[in-house]
Amino acid sequence: MVFKGAETVRPVRFWEGKRVYLRPLELEDLERLVRWFTNPEVTQYLLGPRWPLNRLREEEWLRNLYRSNRDLVFAICLRENDRHIGNCGLHRISWIDRFAELGIAIGEPEYWGKGYGTEAAGLLLDYAFRVLNLNRVELHVFATNERAIRSYRKLGFQEEGRLRKRRYVRGTYVDEIVMSVLREEWG
Numbered sequence: 411m412v413f414k415g416a417e418t419v420r421p422v423r424f425w426e427g428k429r430v431y432l433r434p435l436e437l438e439d440l441e442r443l444v445r446w447f448t449n450p451e452v453t454q455y456l457l458g459p460r461w462p463l464n465r466l467r468e469e470e471w472l473r474n475l476y477r478s479n480r481d482l483v484f485a486i487c488l489r490e491n492d493r494h495i496g497n498c499g500l501h502r503i504s505w506i507d508r509f510a511e512l513g514i515a516i517g518e519p520e521y522w523g524k525g526y527g528t529e530a531a532g533l534l535l536d537y538a539f540r541v542l543n544l545n546r547v548e549l550h551v552f553a554t555n556e557r558a559i560r561s562y563r564k565l566g567f568q569e570e571g572r573l574r575k576r577r578y579v580r581g582t583y584v585d586e587i588v589m590s591v592l593r594e595e596w597g
């Protein structure tokens with residue numbers, strides 16, 4: 411909840427589930443994003459760049475985010491207290507082929523393994539298939555990220571391929587797994 415003088419401004423609950431909801435990111439979220447995406451405990455699982463992230467670069471990214479119609483990112487928030495615990499998004503959306511790449515990170519490790527990420531990814535798929543009319547959502551994940559793979563399987567993602575030793579993570583090369591779910595397979 412954001413307090414502005416005497417007025418209480420409730421965040422927009424754009425797409426709501428049982429325990430979490432998705433809302434657009436705001437500039438006020440910036441410090442939190444920088445904290446999450448410079449935390450090695452979080453970034454060890456992510457496929458993004460390995461160089462340091464600074465506030466300026468993240469602010470530029472955030473300011474440009476909703477100008478693109480190829481990338482759509484949401485904040486994941488808890489319904490019970492509006493706490494922003496992570497982000498999820500659809501990237502490189504192809505409006506002709508009707509597919510996109512899903513990305514997700516719960517940035518607060520205390521909320522891992524509690525089903526919030528799985529619920530948020532499910533909400534995002536629902537939005538992707540039922541509102542955006544996409545036909546396929548795909549993703550890439552490190553083969554060592556068991557929790558993420560289990561979460562994606564629960565949502566109906568199937569493994570399509572394994573890119574052998576594609577990523578260098580903490581001193582060893584790890585395989586990258588490609589998964590996808592089709593609209594016809596979704597609820």
Ligand SMILES: CC(C)(COP(=O)(O)OP(=O)(O)OC[C@H]1O[C@@H](n2cnc3c(N)ncnc32)[C@H](O)[C@@H]1OP(=O)(O)O)[C@@H](O)C(=O)NCCC(=O)NCCS
Binds near residue numbers: 452456457525555
């Ligand atoms: C990946 C992520 C989105 C999954 O969301 P989540 O809400 O934490 O997942 P869940 O709590 O639903 O757990 C998914 C499954 O993994 C299992 N699991 C939980 N912790 C685990 C662990 N440490 N190792 C292996 N499996 C684990 C759960 O038991 C569950 O399986 P089950 O339903 O068969 O019991 C979230 O953990 C996250 O953001 N992690 C850090 C960043 C990341 O990995 N992003 C994905 C990059 S591709």
